Amino acid sequence: MEIINGERLVLGTCYYPEHWDESLWRDDLRRMLENGIEVIRIAEFAWSKIERYEGVFNYDFFDRFLDVAADMGMKVIFCTPTATPPAWLTEKYPEVLNANMDGVLYRHGGRRHYNYNSPKYQELTRIIVEKSASHYAKHPAIIGWQIDNELNCEKNEFYSESDTIAFRKFLMEKYGSIDALNEAWGTNFWNQTYNSFEEVYVPRTTLSNNTNPHEVLDYTRFVSDSACRFAKMQSDIIRKYIKPGDFITTNGLFGNLDNQRMTNESLDFITYDSYPNFAYCLDAYNKDNFLKDRMWSRNLSEVRAVSKNFGIMEQQSGANGWNTGMAAPTPKPGQMTLWTMQSVAHGADYVSYFRWRTCTYGTEIYWHGILDYSGRDNRRLAEVKSVHEKFQKLSEIAGSKYEAKVGFLKDYDNAWDSQLDVWHEKVEWKSQLGIFEAAQRTHTPMDYIYLRDDVTAEDLKPYSVLFYPHPVLISEERKVVLEEYVKNGGCLVLGCRSGYKDMYGRCVMDKLPGKFAEMSGVDIPEYTLVSPDNKDIVIDWDGTKLEAAVFNDQLVAVGEHAEVLGRYENCYYAGEPGLIKNTYGEGTVYYFGAAFSEKTAEVFLEKLGVKDPHNAKLEIPETCELAVRKKDDTEYCFVLNYKDAEAEIHVKEEMTDLYTGEKVSGTVVLKPFEVRVLK
Structure with a gap:
């Protein structure tokens, strides 16, 4: 049984037989199946x-x-x-433990306290995976394998002695010589020059934490490489034993990790852990954010960038809560x-609830599952059954792909640089949230696309408009792909700070925007971070005032095909160009000299003709999401109605409600939190 097979939608749950008396197993499985x-x-x-x-x-x-599961048909x-090495292991082999930047070890008692690069942990991992896979993989109840749990969750930085040794090897393979590393890292600055790789360490605590940014960028790449190699080590072992048709996956989507590489190397597909209820316990998602739990659509779009269909x-099935300060409502x-x-x-196409029963002991005693502590039938279990009934009616959707004509380009090098x-960081997150929120408010479906070395202009061709807000680092290879996309008729939108670093994170000495100069038709003689006391700067685009947020590139149009569309106002560089359109081949490049606020991004969607593409069929309030x-x-x-209130939508063309099979048109009322699926 393949859970992502393009044939139907499948429900699952997480179960911990080790937490429950054996007498409960069979009845739990029976109730799940029912x-x-x-x-x-x-x-x-x-x-x-x-x-x-x-x-x-x-x-x-x-x-x-x-055997019980097989007998029950589960x-x-x-x-x-x-993810949780046993006490005997960490006590006998403390070298397997991760450490903080000061070298203090993270001790037994939590989870994910190991490091990927300990030779001893790799040895013991190979043994437990080999023993588990060779024994259990043939069992008829098993249909697939998950590697570890949430790689790079809890901690995505590693500072053990094993990591330093592995980091040196990583750098030797990348640079070949210590002189090449010194050149790449600019170690002439502050007299950081190394004479051998033995003098190089993972980042350590320094005065005011002023670490070398080029070292940290390579270190982040190293962390990703370490996690990917750890996953592949396990996957290679499991592959020797799994039955035909069984799969390998892992769960989560965490920082300092190239999830595309990990999936391509080790997995059949990736799965995600979706907890929208975090929106109601984390201040970061509550402040000035109308989307709340709808923000998880952004995370799901990130997963979709790895795999169009995923699990x-x-x-989320119950309240969030650990015993360490995390709490959210039911x-x-x-x-x-x-x-x-x-x-x-x-x-x-596969959704598995965390978890079946709420644990009565341990750190996650407040992290509720479908059932509460008593295990009795409840409202949430009834809701699971109703979801199953809906899944049966939606079976034809399995294998279909999310449809978007607007794309948001990303890459791991820039994501990691924005952490340093x-x-x-300031422009990146302003634009990330601004463009996503604008797409959500205007019902403009949008994909994330990671610009990797294997991505071609043909891969980008389906998108009418591509936003690449702040590609600070850009390689020659990626530049060529973007040029081909535009020359063939594509529309590329760039924002401030584009092209000012090389792939080592060093600032270029070219006229900015560096490698983007030709395709954008732009020169940038001056730039500035927006002063806190001058936040009303705008760029006028044919009478529409665009917020020029966070950072301002002052532009000059270069070449006969470059056209100034907007100029700055309310600043000392008022009158200078802030928005330039350049015709390049059959396509166009827009260079916007600032970060994209939500209102600014909405103007771009509208003026570029991609806003609300399904408006001829559906009229939907901004409180609802369209996917x-x-x-x-x-x-x-x-x-999807995210509000605890009714919402009215207007169906302009007759459509079929997949839940009821009925034809619908005109005004349709959605109940609080209701979802309609219209064909």
Whole structure:
């Protein structure tokens, strides 16, 4: 049974047989199946159930559970347990532990406290994965494997001695000589020159934490490389034993990790852990953010950038809460369904709820699952059953792809640089949120596309407009791909600070915007961070005032095809160009000299003719999200009401409601948190 097979939508849940008396297993599985749950994930934190003592392996516990699962007809995703090494391991081999920047070890008692580069941890990981896969993979209940759990979650920085040794090897392979490294890192600055690789360490605590930014950029690449190699080590072992048709995945989407590389090298598809309820317990999502839980559509779009169809390994089903300060309310009636359909709308064909029962002990005692502590039937279980019934009616959607003509280009080099460069970080997040919020408010479906070395202009061709707000770092190879896309008729929108660094993170001495100069028709003789006391700077575009947020490039049009569209106002450089359009081949490049606020991004969507592309069919209030999945010539329109109030939509062309099979047109009322799927 393939859970992402293009044939139907499948429900699952996370189950922890080690947390519950064996007498509960069979009844739990029966109740799951009765309510539409067909797949469970197990064992990601259960190393000691297989290897309680070093070198002593006992398979009886999971043998018994898997036999019960097979007898009941429940399918199982089995996990490698490497996210939580057992106490005997960390006590005997403290070198496997991760450390903070000062070298202080993270001790046993949490999770993900190991480091990827410890030779001893790699050895013990190979053993436990080999033993688990060779014994369990043939079991008929198992349909797939999850590697570890949430790679780079909790901590995505590693400062152990093993990491320093591995970092040196990474750098030797990349640069070949210490002189080449010195050149790339600009170590002449502050007399940081190295005479050998043995003098190089992972970043360490320095006065005022003034680390070398080029070293840190390479270090972040190293962290990603380490996680990818760790995943591949496990995947290579599992591949030797899995049955034909079984799959390998891992869950989550975390920082300092090239998820595309990891997926391509090690996985059949990626799965995501979706917790929209974080919006109601994290201040970062509450302040000045009308989207709240709808922000998780941005995260789901990131997952879709890895795989058009994907799975959810952990979907919100109850209140969030650890015993360490994290707390969020129980989902209101209908929100669990809303968030499930949010995942499906963005491309998920498999959704697994976290978790079946709420644990009665441990750190996650307040992180509720479908059932509460007593395990009795409740409102959330009834909602799961209703989701299953909806899934059956939506089965034809499986395998369809999210449809978007607007794309947002990203790449890991710039994402990681924006963690180091305060100017880059300020413009990056202003534009990331601004463009996404504008697309959401205006019902303009949008994809994220990672500009990797294997991406071609042909891959970009389906998008009418591509935003690449702040490609600070740009390589010659990526520049060529973008030029070809534009020359063939594409529309590329750039923002301030584009092209001012090379791939080592060093500022270029070319006239800015560096490698973008020719295609953009722009020269940038001067630039400035916007002063806190001068926040009313605007760029006038044919009478429309665009907020010139965060940072301002003062532009000059270069070449016969470059046209000034907008000029600055309310600043000492008033009258200078701030927006230039350049015709390049059959296409166009727009260079906007600032970051993109939500209102500014909306103007671009409108003027470039891509705003609200489905308006001829549907008129939807901005409090609702529109997501469209398409298979062949059939479009499936998801309308999601995130508000605890009714919402009216207007169906302009007759469509079919997939839940009821009825034809609908005219005014349709959505109940609080309701989702309609219209064909």
